[in-house]
Amino acid sequence: MAFGVPGDLDRAFVAEKAGPGGASPFGLLSGALDDLVRFGCLPAERRPGAELLAWSAVHGLAMLVLEGPLHGLDREVRMMAGRGVVEMVVRGI
Template structure:
């Protein structure tokens, strides 16, 4: 468990609350975040936190949004690994990278993964935007259509087939029969699952 630290500076309490929330949820998931514990670790009273967050759910939503942003950044890093010149090949590699980045983040950060998509009901992004990981998936699928690789009539709803595949695989890798498998084997199986769903939505 994190120890109290000198991370709070006057005028930056909101950032300190989110940062400490990230520390707690990284290993413990959404259940580990308690407003009183966060303020104890920072060294301020719970009342001080209420100037920035109306309640526990508001803080949880802000921390979850930060996790989703970090997950999206990890996914972006997986989408810039191809040297393919052909537009269609780049679009396919982009979608593949989005999927592998999603699974990789989930396996590396299971506590944050649970917070990003399994927070309690009513905990929504403060900015009201679509979760960035899902936005990246939408963009990658749209790029397939623009590259004339995915037929426009097959695009509608394809995000749910893709997301359920990587999300389900991540759950198997974290909590299911793949949890004790070597990382290299998990990665190889993830590649196969993603390649097969891409082939399926492309009709190839």
């Protein structure tokens, strides 16, 4: 998932960014990370700022593919890169 947040990080949680469940994409990511801590899947000491790391990695790849030098990659390579970035984020957090 890639997020577009105009302005600053405070706007990541505003009501107009919320989907049908009432949370913004950034809020969903933050909540999922909190749940991982609550269920013992993510050590609490690794939680602070984890959403910023995940967001940065996924958004970076998305921008490279959409508007940057990776724009011309074929679908299979883009999918492989996307899976790889998500896996890297999960393992790194």
